[in-house]
Amino acid sequence: MLMAPKEILKIENLTTHFYTWAGVVKAVDGVSLEVKEGETLGLVGESGSGKSVTALSILRIVPRPGRIIDGKIIYKGENLLEKTESEMEKIRGKEIAYIFQDPATSLNPVFSVADQLIEVIRRHQNVTKEEALEKAIELFRLVEIADPEIKIWSYPHQLSGGMKQRMAIARALSCQPSLLLADEPTTNLDVTIQAQILELMKNLKKKLGMSMILITHDMGVVAGVADRISVMYAGRICESAGTKTIFYNPLHPYTRALLEAVPNIAMKREKLKIIPGAIPNLVSPPSGCRFHPRCDFAGPACVSAVPPLVEIEPEHYVACVRAKEFSGKLPSRS
Amino acid sequence: MSTEMVLEVKNLVKHFPIMSRGVFLKKQVGIVHAVDGVSFAVRKGETFGLVGESGCGKTSTARAILYLDPPTSGEVYFEGQEVGKIFKSKNKQEILKLRRKMQYVFQNPYASLDPRMTVADIIMEPFAIHKHVPKSKWYDRLYELLELVGLENYHAERYPHEFSGGQRQRICIARALAVEPRLLIADEPVASLDVSVRAQILNLLQELQRKLGITYLYISHDLSTVKHICDRVAVMYLGKFVEIADTDELFSSPLHPYTQALLSSIPVPDPETKALRIILPGEVPSPINPPSGCRFHPRCIYAKEHKCVENAPKLVDVGRGHLVACERMFS
Amino acid sequence: MKKEKSTKLELQYQNEKSRPKGVSQWNIAWRRFKKNKAALVGALIIGFVMFLAAFDSLIAPYPPNATPGFYVGEARVPPSLKYLFGTDKLGHDVFSQVVYGARSALYVGFGAAAIAMSLAVLVGLVSGYYGGLVDNVLMRITEIFLVIPFLLILLVFLKVITAVAPASIGGLSIVTLMIGVFSWASNARIIRGEVLRVKESEFIEASKALGASKRRIIFRHIFPNVLHIIIVLTTLMIATAILVEAAVSFLGFGDPAAITWGHQLQLANEAVKEAWWEGVFPGLFITLLVLGFNLLGNGLRDALDPRLRE
Secondary structure, three states: OOOOOOEEEEEEEEEEEEEEOOEEEEEEEEEEEEEEOOOEEEEEOOOOOOHHHHHHHHOOOOOOOEEEEEEEEEEOOEEHHHOOHHHHHHHEOOOEEEEOOOHHHHOOOOOOHHHHHHHHHHHHOOOOHHHHHHHHHHHHHHOOOOOHHHHOOOOHHHOOHHHHHHHHHHHHHOOOOOEEEEEOOOOOOOHHHHHHHHHHHHHHHHHHOOEEEEEEOOHHHHHHHOOEEEEEEOOEEEEEEEHHHHHHOOOOHHHHHHHHHOOOOOOOOOOOOOOOOOOOOOOOOOOOOOOHHHOOOOOHHHHHOOOOOEEEEOOEEEOOOOHHHHOOOOOOOO | OOOOEEEEEEEEEEEEEEEOOOOOOOOEEEEEEEEEEEEEEEEOOOEEEEEOOOOOOHHHHHHHHOOOOOOOEEEEEEOOEEHHHHHHHOOHHHHHHHHHHEEEEOOOOOOOOOOOOOHHHHHHHHHHHHOOOOHHHHHHHHHHHHHHOOOOHHHHHOOHHHOOHHHHHHHHHHHHHOOOOOEEEEEOOOOOOOHHHHHHHHHHHHHHHHHHOOEEEEEEOOHHHHHHHOOEEEEEEOOEEEEEEEHHHHHHOOOOHHHHHHHHHOOOOOOOOOOOOOOOOOOOOOOOOOOOOOOOHHHOOOOOHHHHHHOOOOOEEOOOOOEEOOHHHOO | OHHHHHHHHHHHHHHHHOOOOOOOHHHHHHHHHHOOHHHHHHHHHHHHHHHHHHOHHHHOOOOOOOOOOOOOOOOOOOOOOOOOOOEOOOOOEHHHHHHHHHHHHHHHHHHHHHHHHHHHHHHHHHHHHHOHHHHHHHHHHHHHHHHOOHHHHHHHHHHHHHHHOOHHHOHHHHHHHHHHHHOOHHHHHHHHHHHHHHHOOHHHHHHHHHOOOHHHHHHHHHHHHHHHHHHHHHHHHHHHHHHHHHHHHHOOOOOOOOOOHHHHHHHHHHHOOOOHHHHHHHHHHHHHHHHHHHHHHHHHHHHHOOOOOO
């Protein structure tokens, strides 16, 4: 039997809180997840579920007033939370790269694309300007931009949304990172452009063999791209498993609800199942399982204790006290 | 569903001039062709979907219908009356009457409620404007409306910022319903809501239609929700309609290459589906200089050299009320 | 299980029902303001000066412009129990004069701010809401007011006024009026910008779609949503007006009949070394009051900022 691939990133009990004047926002509260080498992990959750804060915590770039107060982030065997700031600077961009949701705000409007790419390349690699430019053009070819020699001299405002996102991907790939954090990379794009970018990311991953965390709220996006999926709700992971398991045998009621309550094109036209209520306020989140006020299956045990993330089936982790009951018993999704 | 038409739009055009900056005199330097000759009719009691990507002109169409931005040319008939004529007549009574019949629900429920007013003030404002409810009945009607959209009486004294996005959209719907409209234009009503809350609002809209018999014009870029809620759908590309059909027909047998690509681009939440994905080359051209002929031709895999570049195809009925604007339909 | 959940929901609702009144943005602003120590200090200072102005004749030991020290050889004596802040060359009790000056300072501050802000709000609202040609014309006029060397014009104008007509017109009111008329322009621009922002909001569009009249939109929707900016600008305007009046009086162009801190400073100017108390105390009060309004204004700005939500 083949050895299981090693994990490149392992997060244990990550806790990141925001100290606002209205109270402590428990944005990420004990998150554990792992990414294996060469794998794409889909991190799925709604707005405010803490998925972006988790990603920002990995690079230790959580904006104020947020602070990482507990946990371990083991990257290639080393805990990133114990590194000095200057050690982190060498990791950001070179080892772990980040693609933001809005490419427009992550590009500097006063410099040409070429200048920005050359700067990033030269920061981490010892090359001349000319060599860096060549590399930059190579990257543009990689992200399938036509006429890279000409396009590379354009300024961000001259590029369309899709082009900017390609450019942002090129920049993220400039130093051959081992791990790519893509935070909602297609959310601001139109569907036809989204299809282009997703296709590109799939191809790139195949070509470059890097690991990736794809953060999104759209189950459809991860279905075609991710190998494994972790579902987040209100600052915690509620279910982690292989992509097929998540879609065909979800055990956490939230995962099921998310799959059933969001209309999708393959669905029959019938009344949608609804998840009652709204996303909880993370200053004073519900006790126990944070999904319990909206859950159809909640019982007294769900209110009193925080359910741990337990391996119910091989490679299938669920944080629900009743997951064992559901295992194999929930009516399968059509 | 009857065949009576509530809304008829004929050859609607909306152009926005681009002005140069000047101290006193401004010069027109270009035109944004937001909507370029759009015609359709909405039947009483149905939900008519208007689908397209950002910048295709769907919101401009809606705003022109409501006369929030007067159309550049073309006519809009509401229950047989020409909307433009009424607004141009400046007859306040007639304009108010028309405003009561057509209402709008905006995309962003966070921005479409006045932050300094209570929910009661917001929902009762229409009563003050139209005076169609006697003052003694204002609160009774308010509580009726709150119940109708699934809110509680005590919510009336609260302010918008105390509500979640889904609840705010309910308030917006209640405000629109306060004038008892016949047509509700919903512009991406769930796009800015959390995914787990969208179903609540979609179900509410359907329930209200059943109870009150309102006609919907549903505008969205999200084909999944459109498929779920609409009876008929029009697909828009760069200011023009490319295809109109019944929902089931459109989703099962799309005819226009753009519709086909659009449908295949939607990510399906099912890892087993290996649907043939049509990846369109390039991006939507600028509406300032739209392509000649068929506006989709630069990205179309079927585009034939001359025909598509020179002739702007017209919407043609290919049977079962399925209209397509594509040269391929003639050959 | 279903039942448990519904009871839980009910409980939640009952808790919410226990505070049925909504929390308006003004409530939130007040809560935030209360936590801001600097702003409270500012309000306290203003309150103190207002108290002095309201009960000046009770607080001041001597009547206005009285020269208790003149005939008893107690001119220009340093602070003592008899004369808290000392006396000046003519034997005025500096403390009494400072107390009487409070009323002038507040009169000019509030008066000029009222005039300036009325104009600013009018121009800002009209210009921002109507746009087009009206906006163009009003903004050009505003720019003219912005480039005028306002202090010079003010001084020349006051000189002419005092030469043509004697003090009978009420000099302090003229100064107030002039400051008001010349300082609305920058505030008008800020208000206009804010109106433009609010005008584009979807809730304004929604009101239009409901058929609301222009009057309703301006007064029910736009005005309440720019009011917080107006309040902040007003406090800062008061501070500016007090400073300008002090400067004008100090330069000797003020109303000689009125007791103002600026005028006292001017008198003290000739004996800074020998009689420091003549200048220090009025100067201190100007600084204190202006500081008070600035602290209050900054506090209000932070508290009323709609971008900072709970």
